[in-house]
Amino acid sequence: MKKILRTREFWLAVVVAVMVFATNIRAPGFATPARLADIFDDSSILIILALGQMVVILSRSIDLSMASNLALSGMIVALVNQAFPAVPVPALMLLAALCGLALGGFNGFFVWRLGIPAIVVTLGTLTIYRGVIFLIAGGQWVNADAFSPGFVAFTRIDFLGLPLLSWYAIVIVAAFYLIMTRTFLGRSFYAIGVNPTAAVYAGINVGKTTFWAFCISGMLSGFAGYLWVSRYVIGSVEVAKGYELTIVAACVIGGISISGGVGTVAGAVLGALFLGVINGALPVINISPFWQMAISGAAIILAVVLNGRSGKQSARLILKEAEHTR
């Protein structure tokens, strides 16, 4: 019990809960299960993306191309759906994930084989992937009437009271919990993030593990590409523009250390939910949506300050000498 009280995730959960109830006081009806389910559904895509980014950040890299990857994979499945409406939707989902995997693998290859810093590679692919969308779509949009009914329905169908979109997020969160805590690969991400040299001696291939991190973030981006296009019923160059930093923000709020090795699945999920609750709460308490950006910015700064504080205290006891030299 004491252990739980000391975790960052617990306090973040408390903050999210307090936010929900505070909003409920101003706008009664906000904390009803149906509304909360809506907010979860709205946050689902961000949750999935934050998990992908988490794996990359854990292994001391960063993937700035996730939003462009999402938009490109989404555009590809949108175009396929437009041209061949008969292709079954699960096949399209697989296609989106595979596209994302290929794009993520491209990033990972450069980081692994050529040793170019991840921020440089993904900064480049961020613009390349988005430019490619324009090329393959010829500058056109894929509008709502171009999609087959099934394409749109596969995020909306109600299953046990929740839309399928929410279920995808739940399944991926569960899978990630198992991967990150119970598998060799999952533990490797932490190992190379905490201490790459020690990881080598423990028999972990640092480069290859980083490569897998990019593959995972890419695959989730691609899958989220289908979800995004299906959910908002639009495929365009502008899809998710600037979203890459929102994803990083969700991770940072969730307590995932940008210097690698620290962070949990619960943190990433709560970080995404934190932003989701803010987005859901602002309209109902009559704050102009224009406030949203400044508030989430302030939340990120506050989260970093608080995380920085708590991290320092625990580090001081172990690394007393290193602390002086910092």
Place this chain on the structure above:
Amino acid sequence: MTDLNSESRFIPDTLVKPWRTAVFSWPTLLFVVAVVLFIVNSFASPYFLSPWSLSDATFNFTEKALIALAMALLIISGEIDLSVASIIALASTMMGLALQFGVGTPGLVLIGIVTGIICGIFNGFLVTKLGLPSIVVTIGTMSFFRGISFIVLGDQAFKGYPPSFSFFGQGYIWWVVSFEFVLFLLCAFAYYLLLHRTNFGRHVFAIGNNPVAARFSGIRVERVKFILFCLTGLMSGVAAVLLTSRLASTRPSIALGWELDAVTMVVLGGVSILGGAGTIQGVVIAAFIMGLVTFGLGLLNIPGIVMSIFIGALLIFVIALPIVFRKVKERRA
């Protein structure tokens, strides 16, 4: 991102000739790329080689390049500032607000620059006094600064800047030589002196290479970094004045995405993203390269989004090429 391949070190028995290092240096390579681009451009479009269109070409990169100069120092010191474009938005908004209260041109310029510096101080405080990672801090302030612009402006815009204000972004000093371009060259020279000819510049390199060693050699690491954040804020403020003057309006979405363009310029200019290495010459040539690519492709009626493919590919290609060469060489040896 530590290098784990412990390679045996090659120790030469003669000095490398100075002309060889000069010829094979990064700025020289970039310069060749720039010249090639210039020649290709002048063949590709008949409109390229006219003084006026070349002058126009400078406008679309000088503002970003001004920020890139300061960003280069920041990245060499091992930090980064992703909030620069948002600082432009905030500074521009503050100028617009002041305009509503009837502030004149000198006041507007002052407000723009001071807002930039204040934003830089805020970033610098969070990074150096609280010891937080700059990439995260500036992702936060990036939303925060632009968020304030959105709160002030919503979906509105500030317009009606006085005619005398338009000189900064649209005026010419002499014939086709614009004020913006001259200011950029002056700033580039000033930053060259600061980085390569002063103690402060040596400190920046020392910090980027090894902050701990720099501290033990008596360098005030935090103070130098703080100054660099202020400088980046200052240059963003200057860029805000120029851009606002050029567009003659302020919207909250002004300069959206410029932070990545500025970082691309710096990295393309041969500054190591890990810190500790880089030159101002490289950054200046990289700025010209980006200007040439976008302007040349623009003359060929290629849309901006497709140009971004070229810029992104150029970035990865230019960084990857020397590494691939080195790997091939190693394999042969």
